[in-house]
Amino acid sequence: MxxxxxxxxxxxxxxxxxxxxxxxxxxxxxxxxxxxxxxxxxxxxxxxxxxxxxxxxxxxxxxxxxxxxxxxxxxxxxxxxxxxxxxxxxxxxxxxxxxxxxxxxxxxxxxxxxxxxxxxxxxxxxxxxxxxxxxxxxxxxxxxxxxxxxxxxxxxxxxxxxxxxxxxxxxxxxxxxxxxxxxxxxxxxxxxxxxxxxxxxxxxxxxxxxxxxxxxxxxxxxxxxxxxxxxxxxxxxxxxxxxxxxxxxxxxxxxxxxxxxxxxxxxxxxxxxxxxxxxxxxxxxxxxxxxxxxxxxxxxxxxxxxxxxxxxxxxxxxxxxxxxxxxxxxxxxxxxxxxxxxxxxxxxxxxxxxxxxxxxxxxxxxxxxxxxxxxxxxxxxxxxxxxxxxxxxxxxxxxxxxxxxxxxxxxxxxxxxxxxxxxxxxxxxxxxxxxxxxxxxxxxxxxxxxxxxxxxxxxxxxxxxxxxxxxxxxxxxxxxxxxxxxxxxxxxxxxxxxxxxxFGFSNENLNVIQGNDNNNVLTGTADDDLLQGFSGEDVLLAFYGNDILNGGNDNDVLSGGDDDDLLNGGDGDDTLVGDRGSDINVGGAGSDRIIWNLGDGSDQIDGGSGLDTVEVNGSSNGRDIYQVLKAEDNVLFERTNIDLFQLDINYVEVLEVNSGGNNDTLTVGDLSGTAFESITFNAGNGNDVLDGSSATTAFVGLGGNGADTLEGGSNNDLLIGSNGNDLLRGFAGDDTLNGGAGNDDMIGQEGNDLLNGGSGNDFLQGSEGDDTLIGGAGRDTLFGQAGNNRLIGGNGNDVLSGGDGNDVIVGGAGDDFVGGFGLGDDVLIGGAGNDQISASAGNNILIGNGGIDTFLFDSDEDFVANDFGNNNIIDFEVGIDKITLSTFTFSALNSTGGSILIDEFEVVDTDADASTSEAFIAYSKSTGNLFYNENGIAAGLGSGDQFATLQGAPDISTSDFIVTDFSI
Missing domain, CATH: 2.130.10.130 (Integrin alpha, N-terminal)
Incomplete structure (x- = not known):
């Protein structure tokens, strides 16, 4: 043969x-x-x-x-x-x-x-x-x-x-x-x-x-x-x-x-x-x-x-x-x-x-x-x-x-x-x-x-x-x-x-060991063997020699032995273990698992049809540096530092790398055009790195203990930091990032991402796409940026910023800072605790949701009509909550010491009366609408406009306002 x-x-x-x-x-x-x-x-x-x-x-x-x-x-x-x-x-x-x-x-x-x-x-x-x-x-x-x-x-x-x-x-x-x-x-x-x-x-x-x-x-x-x-x-x-x-x-x-x-x-x-x-x-x-x-x-x-x-x-x-x-x-x-x-x-x-x-x-x-x-x-x-x-x-x-x-x-x-x-x-x-x-x-x-x-x-x-x-x-x-x-x-x-x-050759140079249609256990010799499983769920165990193992039909287990072997899974969901030597592993039909263990040689792997998985089990004793690169339509998996080896992989959909820990690195290149659909990196202990930034393959990154860096690619990735202070970056695609324990940095980037900080003081950034950011326990910072985002602070005193797009932002428990900070119509909810809720451009809904809440109006420049859109404050509690106005934005105010002057605030009967008021801040008691009357006694609002509505038109006074330049 x-x-x-x-x-x-x-x-x-x-x-x-x-x-x-x-x-x-x-x-x-x-x-x-x-x-x-x-x-x-x-x-x-x-x-x-x-x-x-x-x-x-x-x-x-x-x-x-x-x-x-x-x-x-x-x-x-x-x-x-x-x-x-x-x-x-x-x-x-x-x-x-x-x-x-x-x-x-x-x-x-x-x-x-x-x-x-x-x-x-x-x-x-x-x-x-x-x-x-x-x-x-x-x-x-x-x-x-x-x-x-x-x-x-x-x-x-x-x-x-x-x-x-x-x-x-x-x-x-x-x-x-x-x-x-x-x-x-x-x-x-x-x-x-x-x-x-x-x-x-x-x-x-x-x-x-x-x-x-x-x-x-x-x-x-x-x-x-x-x-x-x-x-x-x-x-x-x-x-x-x-x-x-x-x-x-x-x-x-x-x-x-x-x-x-x-x-x-x-x-x-x-x-x-x-x-x-x-x-x-x-x-x-x-x-x-x-x-x-x-x-x-x-x-x-x-x-x-x-x-x-x-x-x-x-x-x-x-x-x-x-x-x-x-x-x-x-x-x-x-x-x-x-x-x-x-x-x-x-x-x-x-x-x-x-x-x-x-x-x-x-x-x-x-x-x-x-x-x-x-x-x-x-x-x-x-x-x-x-x-x-x-x-x-x-x-x-x-x-x-x-x-x-x-x-x-x-x-x-x-x-x-x-x-x-x-x-x-x-x-x-x-x-x-x-x-x-x-x-x-x-x-x-x-x-x-x-x-x-x-x-x-x-x-x-x-x-x-x-x-x-x-x-x-x-x-x-x-x-x-x-x-x-x-x-x-x-x-x-x-x-x-x-x-x-x-030269031509004789076919008769192998010991032939054959099973039958039952479930057989076939063991090779020290010479070159051919092990034929045929039908049944067989176990084929090579020994020494350059052997050929043919599983045949059904779900078989093939183990190659010490030398250079050929493993053919055949039909069924087979498990192939090449073992030592430079082996050729062919999965055949069915969803096969091909396993490389520490100490095995450089192998060629062909998954065949079905959803096939290559499992690589690395070392727990030293640092492993792996890379996965495309070679034409094949994929080369290599360890490039200690005990060099290479896997030439084709027609495999899933790669699982169990690195064993100790500060391992897996770098994945662009695998487009290959059969690969996903790669799982199980880092284990140590400060590990997954770099999939150039890849189109979907990733599952499991950080384990240590300060891990997990970067996905352009597909839909799942990155889990677990313990330690981790950096997780999704790049393109609809990614799920879980920080786990520790103070984690998480960036979703393009795509509709889900970021969950877990415990610890985490930093979460959604970037582009419609993202969901959950801070979890700890003092978290959440930035939604572009897209229609959902931000949930969770426990702890959190900072939440929606960015552009129509966002829903919930502070959760703790004293949170909640802001839209961008274009779009946002829903801003403080949650339990004493929250600061910052209005922004767009028609926003602001909800304090209990606690002593502060509603902030600051555009960091002079007031321009529509700077704040129509901010609807749903549950303003008179005498408890505050409306804070920035003198950078409401520059006509002369208030000092944090309180608004009595003559700078007036309660009027109707919206129309606001434009004839002599006060700079006019409040319509019939509608609950709040106006900035920039030109005071002069007719009209000047460069001012309506900037908020207090639902239910509560009876507010100057004591419900704070004026500040935000210099502290």
């Missing part, structure tokens, strides 16, 4: 080897393929295309391109340098002219000339025909031979060692893709197929053409495609403008079981279900062909059309035979759609589609109709991975008798390394295919991932079976990484490129 992943950096000669390009900008590995047994020694060989190489290393021949054939042998070192090919271990094939780009596409051609040796084909499409006199593109067939020199020049092909195939028009992009066609006409000789996606068949612009050239025992040095007549080959015409049929071409094997090989042509840009949705076309082999086959004529008897699913999927970007994946005796095909979007928020992870062979087909097959019985879809992993950029049969990698698949995703970011690239091997099986397989579900039993090494390597740009290169009985793989730099250059710099051969 394979591991779930193999990092290409670990190839060591025993499991495979690395092939290094030569010069910067060569892009070695742009195309790769098996070469069959090219030199007839009984071992399969490989070919690597390097389209941007300068032939013979000469700057006078830029981008002529080179290709390299590497001979198979039983033993390889960990590295092979293309510069070391000497004719005995392989050789170099030089392109002819500048900008030919020979090697843009390469493939085995099968045995085209029937000499018993496999041949190869090389495409030179001249994608940038910059020559002074542009020339039609060419492709080249090189015949296999038992011996070679170190170099072969394509210009030397003469019909005996190979031949040149001449394209028709300059800009056809002929040779963009090349492949063996198998024996498509049933004559016993292998044929070849070449795509020209920019050709204009029947003057249909960029509809694309493909060309099949039949094998035969002898060839001239040149073959002109314009001479294909049905007996030596035929032309395949695309359908509609800009379809670009022939962008990819391949043998399809014998898809319909009639004993003759078939071919497949990809056209990524048809608009059958939307722009660039793509189509692919299977053309059945036949003993006779006309000179031309129109793809529009496929009717189910001569072939069929495979329709893409959605706009911009680009299905048909890559196509290949898949071999016999399901073991039914019919060959299958695979189609790549690297731009496919799995959802509106997951751009370009890519999909690939396996279509099973069948004895009969309708004229059309929709890829959306694949149901596991007629084929299945393979979903890419993350946005911009471009899974399906390259696809191929992998041969039988694990020796189980079923053909396997390989899919390249050159844009994938293994372990967060941007565009290092990934490839995925899907293992064949007789049954068990659902309609969809996600590459994230590859677990070693159904396939595995191959990870690129460095940023921008683009591993998986090209993939192929390599045949059995080392003659161990297992088919091998080859993967191209044209952006890789064996010299360690910087990302984005021109690179020589690398290719990687991964």
């Amino acid at each position: 394979a591991d779930t992943e193999l990092n290409l950096a670990t190839l060591n000669g025993a499991n495979g080897f690395t092939i290094n390009g030569i010069e910067q900008s060569d892009a070695s590995g742009y195309s790769v393929s098996s070469a069959g047994d090219f030199n007839g020694d009984g071992l399969d060989d490989i070919i690597i295309g390097t389209p941007y190489a300068d032939a013979n290393g000469s700057v006078s021949n830029p981008n002529a391109g080179e290709s390299y054939v590497i001979f198979g042998k039983s033993n390889f070192g960990s590295i092979l340098n293309l510069s070391d090919l000497n004719g005995s271990n392989g050789f170099t094939i030089n392109g002819i002219s500048p900008f030919d780009e020979s090697g843009f596409s390469v493939s085995s051609a099968g045995d085209v000339n029937g000499d018993g040796l496999d041949d190869i084909i090389i495409g030179a499409p001249r994608r940038r025909p910059l020559r002074p006199i542009p020339k039609e593109a060419e492709s080249y067939v090189v015949f296999g031979h038992s011996s070679f020199g170190s170099i072969l020049n394509l210009s030397d092909l003469n019909g005996s060692n190979g031949f040149t195939i001449n394209g028709i028009s300059v800009y056809d992009n002929f040779g963009n893709s090349v492949s063996s066609a198998g024996d498509v006409n049933g004559d016993g000789l292998d044929d070849i197929i070449i795509g020209a996606p920019n050709a204009d068949p029947n003057e249909i612009r960029l509809a694309g053409e493909s060309y099949v050239v039949f094998g035969r025992s002898s060839f001239e040095s040149n073959l002109n495609l314009s001479d294909l007549n049905g007996s030596n080959g035929f032309t395949i015409n695309g359908i509609s403008p800009f379809d670009e049929s022939g962008f990819s071409v391949s043998s399809a094997g014998d898809v319909n079981g009639d004993g003759i090989d078939d071919i497949i042509v990809g056209a990524p840009h048809p608009t059958n279900v939307g722009e660039y949705s793509g189509e692919s076309y299977v053309i059945f082999g036949s003993t006779s062909f006309e000179s031309t086959v129109n793809l529009s004529d496929l009717n189910g008897s001569n072939g069929f059309t495979i329709n893409g699913i959605s706009p911009f999927d680009e299905s048909g970007f890559s196509v290949s035979s898949a071999g016999d994946v399901n073991g039914d005796g019919l060959d299958d095909i695979i189609i790549g759609a690297p731009s496919s979007n799995l959802s509106s928020t997951n751009s370009g992870p890519g999909e690939s589609y396996v279509v099973f062979g069948s004895s009969s087909f309708a004229s059309e097959l929709d890829l959306s109709a694949l149901d596991g019985k007629n084929g299945f879809a393979i979903n890419g992993l993350e946005a911009f991975d471009r899974s399906g950029f390259s696809v191929s049969s992998a041969g039988d990698v694990n020796g189980d008798g079923f053909d396997d698949l390989i899919i390249g995703a050159p844009g994938a970011d293994p372990n967060g390394t941007s565009s290092a690239g990934e490839s995925y091997v899907i293992l064949g099986a007789s049954s068990g295919f659902a309609s969809t397989l996600s590459v994230r579900d590859l677990d070693g039993t159904n396939g595995f991932a191959l990870y690129g090494i460095e940023q921008i390597d683009g591993a998986g740009n090209s993939v192929s079976s390599a045949g059995d290169v080392n003659n161990d009985g297992f088919d091998d793989l080859i993967i191209g990484a044209p952006g890789a730099d064996p010299n360690g250059g910087a990302p984005f710099d021109p690179a020589p490129g690398q290719s990687y051969v991964v």
Whole structure:
């Protein structure tokens, strides 16, 4: 059984080897393929295309391109340098002219000339025909031979060692893709197929053409495609403008079981279900062909059309035979759609589609109709991975008798390394295919991932079976990484490129320990084990060794043991404990809990579907510094100071961090675009810090003992300070902040927040939004600021300020200061105790609510009409409560000593009488309205106005007023 992943950096000669390009900008590995047994020694060989190489290393021949054939042998070192090919271990094939780009596409051609040796084909499409006199593109067939020199020049092909195939028009992009066609006409000789996606068949612009050239025992040095007549080959015409049929071409094997090989042509840009949705076309082999086959004529008897699913999927970007994946005796095909979007928020992870062979087909097959019985879809992993950029049969990698698949995703970011690239091997099986397989579900039993090494390597740009290169009985793989730099250059710099051969392997290297449908307890050994729980609520306990634990159905508990383990929860709500070692934890379906304990290693975690939780249990003995950061669509959880570790987390919704105390810090970055919904930080003892200020995830912050700093993010957070003098800051979102014991500082900021100070002398600030602030016990200070707020002081002598908005402010028990202090219509309630209630702009309601209360009128400047709006004092008690006027605001008053002068106050009969009063303060005994008559004896109120109403019009006098300058 394979591991779930193999990092290409670990190839060591025993499991495979690395092939290094030569010069910067060569892009070695742009195309790769098996070469069959090219030199007839009984071992399969490989070919690597390097389209941007300068032939013979000469700057006078830029981008002529080179290709390299590497001979198979039983033993390889960990590295092979293309510069070391000497004719005995392989050789170099030089392109002819500048900008030919020979090697843009390469493939085995099968045995085209029937000499018993496999041949190869090389495409030179001249994608940038910059020559002074542009020339039609060419492709080249090189015949296999038992011996070679170190170099072969394509210009030397003469019909005996190979031949040149001449394209028709300059800009056809002929040779963009090349492949063996198998024996498509049933004559016993292998044929070849070449795509020209920019050709204009029947003057249909960029509809694309493909060309099949039949094998035969002898060839001239040149073959002109314009001479294909049905007996030596035929032309395949695309359908509609800009379809670009022939962008990819391949043998399809014998898809319909009639004993003759078939071919497949990809056209990524048809608009059958939307722009660039793509189509692919299977053309059945036949003993006779006309000179031309129109793809529009496929009717189910001569072939069929495979329709893409959605706009911009680009299905048909890559196509290949898949071999016999399901073991039914019919060959299958695979189609790549690297731009496919799995959802509106997951751009370009890519999909690939396996279509099973069948004895009969309708004229059309929709890829959306694949149901596991007629084929299945393979979903890419993350946005911009471009899974399906390259696809191929992998041969039988694990020796189980079923053909396997390989899919390249050159844009994938293994372990967060941007565009290092990934490839995925899907293992064949007789049954068990659902309609969809996600590459994230590859677990070693159904396939595995191959990870690129460095940023921008683009591993998986090209993939192929390599045949059995080392003659161990297992088919091998080859993967191209044209952006890789064996010299360690910087990302984005021109690179020589690398290719990687991964050897096939036996499946029989694990101790298999299986349960049944009951509730089992399975214990591993000191070796490498496979523990299979199947159905039932199982407990799987690994020991030593690199183990695979598959929980199966129901709610299972999996514990990984000491080494590097793979834990697959399967269906059900499972608990996974990786334990020591670098583990891979895959939750699968259900709401799973994945636990990391102190002393465990750096793990990869994939929650799968359901509401999944990662629980991290830290140290109580030392200070932990944690950070949670997004790496593309994954999340990295790291401890960055002592006992460094890292968790690579994907498809997990909840993170719980139990830090253990001792002044711990958790910093969380912007996790938007990931599956994370909430993070809980349980700080414990010590002065702990939660910094979520950059995050969009919801937080639950539990401060514990100590002076904690808990800062949420832009979501709806719950922050609890508990004991100690804490700082809690909600930031955006509708947050709940509980200070608990201690003198706490709490700031809600944006959103509709609930702040509860708890015991202690607390500071609460709501900022923006409609907030509720509760001071609790202690002497608290509450500032509502903007929004329609509710402020409740609670016990203690509190200061409450509403700010702008329509606020309700209640002082509670104690001698409180209650003020609106801003625009808006407020309700100000003093509560029990001797309260000071400060009026403000707006139409406010002021309630003393018992005690000796003071109603304050001070705008901190000269009175301006509407400064106070209409302040309705509900329960003014004459002789007990006071109205305090500021001389800064009521500047006409000459009162000193705190009391209003008798001639500065007058009780009048009506509101109208206030404007003719000689007093500066006039009170209408009929309405209870209180006026500031700024100009005294003069007619009108001057700059004054009504500023309060005393409900019930109580009988007030000068003794109910206090005049002060608020200087004390």
